[in-house]
Amino acid sequence: MLEPQVHRLIQLTDCHIGESREHRLAGVCTYDTFRQVLADVAALSEGPEILMITGDIAALGKRKAYGLFAEQIRFVDIPYAWLPGNHDDFEVMQKSVTSAPYWSLLEFGDWRVISLNTAVNGQVGGTLSTGELEFLANTLRNESAHPVVIFMHHPPMPVGCDWLDQQRISNASELEKIIASATNVKGIFCGHVHQETETDWAGSRVFTSPSTCFQFTANSPGFAMSDDCPGYRWINLHPDGHLETGVHHLDIADHVVDHKTQKY
Ligand SMILES: [Fe+2]
Numbered sequence: 300m301l302e303p304q305v306h307r308l309i310q311l312t313d314c315h316i317g318e319s320r321e322h323r324l325a326g327v328c329t330y331d332t333f334r335q336v337l338a339d340v341a342a343l344s345e346g347p348e349i350l351m352i353t354g355d356i357a358a359l360g361k362r363k364a365y366g367l368f369a370e371q372i373r374f375v376d377i378p379y380a381w382l383p384g385n386h387d388d389f390e391v392m393q394k395s396v397t398s399a400p401y402w403s404l405l406e407f408g409d410w411r412v413i414s415l416n417t418a419v420n421g422q423v424g425g426t427l428s429t430g431e432l433e434f435l436a437n438t439l440r441n442e443s444a445h446p447v448v449i450f451m452h453h454p455p456m457p458v459g460c461d462w463l464d465q466q467r468i469s470n471a472s473e474l475e476k477i478i479a480s481a482t483n484v485k486g487i488f489c490g491h492v493h494q495e496t497e498t499d500w501a502g503s504r505v506f507t508s509p510s511t512c513f514q515f516t517a518n519s520p521g522f523a524m525s526d527d528c529p530g531y532r533w534i535n536l537h538p539d540g541h542l543e544t545g546v547h548h549l550d551i552a553d554h555v556v557d558h559k560t561q562k563y
Contacts (some may be wrong), residue, residue: 306407309347310532312490313355313510318363326557329512332529341375353490354384354452365395384452415451424466425453439481446540454489461520508532
């Protein structure tokens with residue numbers, strides 16, 4: 300059992316749900332793997348207080364895909380928060396995912412949880428707008444007495460895959476200055492790269508996480524899919540301001556990715 304004052308979050312990311320329940324991407328039925336991941340999370344004995352869903356919920360940003368996402372997440376009785384990725388359409392999401400609005404700041408006991416939008420319409424890579432950077436700087440200043448974790452879709456630093464590293468946040472140096480000048484950022488959690496990494500960056504730690512559908516091969520210079528199963532990240536926020544985190548991959552015997560896939 301978790302101590303009562305520990306706040307457990309689960310990060311789900313890169314669901315890539317299509318416009319039908321049968322939609323397959325790289326040979327994987329993304330609606331079905333999302334369903335299996337949710338079922339795994341719902342069965343945890345130490346259930347989370349919230350699911351943080353860090354973008355690329357939809358494969359193509361279509362309303363129907365967000366309807367299928369909402370239909371599935373309704374079955375688990377856990378609050379959730381979401382932010383957009385490059386495959387999403389933020390405006391369509393705001394109109395379609397009506398069971399949870401977009402939250403940029405949440406509170407769990409002493410902890411503060413910030414969401415940032417790194418997605419830019421029509422662009423694969425991430426960029427933080429002036430508004431987002433100002434919001435972050437102001438919030439870190441206002442909440443300087445509290446430990447903070449940040450969630451966003453694109454990572455700010457390389458993960459070791461050349462093709463994905465070109466898509467990292469284009470103005471990450473501006474973000475780096477803000478994070479480095481704060482003393483209370485305990486962790487930054489990203490999606491987009493469909494793999495687990497941990498990097499010391501700007502005086503904090505950046506974690507990337509496995510997708511709820513298919514994974515990319517670590518340390519690959521070009522596009523390459525891995526056979527690793529769908530997964531998610533758990534995060535325990537402790538009252539003394541330290542956090543623990545790890546990832547869990549499901550064990551799905553018939554998880555088969557199409558290695559001929561060239562893009563997604
Ligand atoms: Fe992405």
